Amino acid sequence: MIQVEHLTRNFEYYTKATGLKGSVKNLFHREKLIKEAVKDVSFCVEKGEIIGLLGPNGAGKTTTLKMLSGILFPSSGSARVDGFIPWERKDEFKRKFSIVMGQKNQLWWDLPACDSFYLNKCIFDISDGEYRRTISELSELLDVKDLLNVQVRRLSLGERMKMEILAALIHRPEILFLDEPTIGLDLISQQKIREFLRSYREEHHTTIILTSHYMKDIEELCPRTVIINHGQVVYDGGLLEMNRVMGDKKRLTIKTSAPIDPSCLAPFGTVCSLNGCQATLEIARNNLTQVSSRLLSLLPVEDFTVTDIPIEESVALFYQNR
């Protein structure tokens, strides 16, 4: 459904030194610098699949989505979305997808959301009956029935985001790009949007690319994750398998009755923390039984827990590395 190959996008920019001196200097000469926002990104998404696109701020997620929706031309590389080259901007292609940008407003600010919906209906040539069905179904699901006639600028962020999503779905796109749809929302609103996306997808089998900084969004919705850092793909696979890729480790926490001597722990694995009677070790999964039994016999262990490395930490490693 979506094929991305060696996609690259550079931006020109210039810097300004702090203060007036820098400003005056910039009046006469601006040194052009090039930032590679996206470099050599490749991945594929199957029809009906939902993937999470993760990466730290400035990693190139939004730029990638903007290229996939034809807003930006790439500097090089190619992409096909349902057979179309996005930046050719064919009308037929535009009817197939939608993009929701958490940080950008696509509704007409000074008019109620229903006016924006109606304009979308006209632009996408949707019949009255289908339009009415869609609005009543989705506004019910998103719980915004009473807000349809309120000026968009008077809505709260959460309400507005629901409207943005609704507006994006009026033409029933087969492909949906969601760029941080839960940004800045409270826990309940985030939960609501996740639930909505899940049930909507189950019913309509929409192909979705979702970006978010909330691991919960990705964990709950996306079986597969692509992580981008510094414009490059650094991981492509399931969120749960990430640990295996990162060295397949387990985390072992022990509590003893007497203070632990640091030197006796070192041979077993990496010591993450040691605080008097409590210590945390990171050890390879296949050593687990062996290490545990030796530790138990060696030290006066009172409490003993084994956990997986939290997903956030694995992801953070990908963010820092490379």
Add this chain to the structure above:
Amino acid sequence: MNKYRCIFQMGLEYALEYRFDFLFSMISCIFPIIIQFFLWSAIYLQPGASIDNGYTYEQMILYTLTAGFVSKLVIGGFEYEINEDIKNGGLNKYLIRPVHYMRYYFFSFLGKKVPSAVILLSAVAITTGVAGIALKTAISPVHILFFLVSLVLALILNFCLMFCIAMYSFWVTDVSKLFGTISIVLVVLSGGVFPMDLFGNVVRTVSHILPFCYTTQFPTDILTGRLSQNAIVSGIAIQLLWIVLLVFIGSLLWKKGLKRFISAGG
């Protein structure tokens, strides 16, 4: 076509949403006219004045009033929105929808014009009526028809002109100051303040080639009865020619500019 009708209607709704803004924009157009009225009165009515510029005092006042209303009617305003779209990435929402950006703004521009057009056209009608009685000149229905045709074309022409200028935003990030400057120059060049004929033959000839005076002075001259039928027909032809040319230039700039669009923010 349905979608552009809807865009037109939304422009109209938009204009009606902010009533006071609308009211003040109407009031604001009266002040320059009043200033000019006193200015021309002072020039023409001073003792011993003999002014030979092709306009009598009454004709000049009639011109000032009519041109003031016409220039307010054809004026743009959407160029700031286009600049915003390009500067802050609001353009995204048009790029991802099956809608033509220039046509979108054109129909939205027309829709937003409706309320002010109703008021300004009434003002023009009253002015013309009063002038007809006071100066004992009668305007023929044919001229009224010609005036309306040329006014519609003037509106389209001015839209195309401002659209081309707005495309400059692709190359320079913030051009709102430039728009301010340009709009003042354009009002003068278009004959919105005083007729361009006042500056002699050379200026008149040049202004008849350039598109600007066809946005204000030309329709005004038709209504005040200064033009022969031949001049009217050839003027309308020039309006059409400029529209075609500017639509072409506008689309070219749009295509070139889009390659530079960076969709900043978020």
